[in-house]
Amino acid sequence: MKKFLITSALVAVIGLSMPVFAHEGEDHAAAPGTEETAQVTSTVELSETAINNLGIKTVKATIAPRATTIDVNGIVEFLPERQAIASARAAGRVSEINVKVGEEVAKGQRLLTIQPIFVGSSPVSIPSPLDGYVTKQNVVLGQSVTPEAGLMEIGDSSEVLVRGVMYETPDVTKVQVGQNVSVNSSLIGNEPLEGKVQRMDGAYDRGSRTLNVYALVENPDRKLLANMQVVLSIEVTEPADILTVPVKAILGESGEQFIFVRSGNAFERRSVKLGAKFGAEREVLEGVFPDEEVVTVGNYQLQFAKSAEPKKDASAAETKKEDDGHDHEH
Known part of the structure; x- marks a missing residue:
């Protein structure tokens, strides 16, 4: 009898320590760490309001003659031939300033007036040596000047x-x-x-x-x-027909670069293989087709955007609400 009791106790302990296996048709919670992870989508769909808030702008990928x-x-x-310095022909004092920095002037137009130091001398007008804009003024009213001093600078840009x-x-x-x-x-x-x-x-x-x-x-x-x-x-190099997109449409780092392509309100993230650079444009070898709309403004923010929630059918929602309000016997 004593031996029987000891054996029964051992069987109970072993049974408690063994794992329990689920049978087919039984529902069980997933073990921690084994939950199915959410799949990352490559396309996001936005409402018109969200698109306007992000300020999204696009341009078409184009094939055109490009040179490296x-x-x-x-x-x-x-x-050098479109820049000049206006100077006085004799020593004197600045008695009048007729133009301002940034003002457009014509060749021969009076810039300022000098009163020579010699008694009885008439005021001398200093003309603009060329057509252009006043880019610098080096004197003020009453300032003494000499023939070698630069009074104003004029430039034609x-x-x-x-x-x-x-x-x-x-x-x-x-x-x-x-x-x-x-x-x-x-x-x-x-x-x-x-x-x-x-x-x-x-x-x-x-x-x-x-x-x-x-x-x-x-x-x-x-x-x-x-x-x-x-x-x-x-x-x-000589120009050749090449498919390009603006450089500012490209995101990511070398080897993992991508762009967003717009189709209606959907924005698809695509990996791209890039080629040569042509000023503000970049050659696309893979990932984009001609005339597709690529996002150039707002593309950085699209990386973090979520698709808009679909609108629920009002009649279906009302029906569900009525069903939930009834009591049913089972």
Whole structure:
């Protein structure tokens, strides 16, 4: 009897320690850590309100003739023949100032008046040496001046030089006089200004180890101002038909870059394989088709956007509410 009791106790202990297996048809809660994870979607659908709030803008991926470019930092400068300094022909005092900095002037227009120091001398008008704008004023009323002093500076920026700064790399050997260039800056809008390489320095700067490249650029609307910093894109190959998208449409890091493609209110995130850079455009080798709308503004925010909740059918919701209010016997 004693042996029987000991054996029964051992069987009970073993039974408690063994795992319990679920049989087919039984429902059991998932073990911690084994829950099914949510699948990350590559497309997000937004309401019109959300699209407007994000300020989303798109452009079409296009096939157009493109040339490989080298981008360098540039500084806008006046052409030497389109910049002048107004000075006095004799010593005297400034008695009148007729124009202001930033004002447009014509060649021969009076800039200021000098009263010579010689007794009995008539006032002398100082004319503008060329058509342009007053870029600097170096004197005030009553100031004494001498013939060698620069009184005002006038510049004509309808055509400018953009001085590109190149470092000592193999890219320098690809640049030649006469190549087409485009000038880009966030301050001049999306349309770059066009020009050509006019000349290059004959030697590197001894201290900075840089070489200056000068491009002649048409600037009829004066979008480019002297001393403005810009990006100078120099075309170093012949144009070929290439599919491109704006650089600002591309997100991610090298090797994991992507864009958002819009179709109606849906925005699909697509990985892309990129090629050469053409100024503000980038070649797309894989991931986008011609004429597809790619997002250029608001694309960063789209990474964190969630799809809009679908609208519930009012009649179905009302029916469910009525059913929930009834008591049923089972």
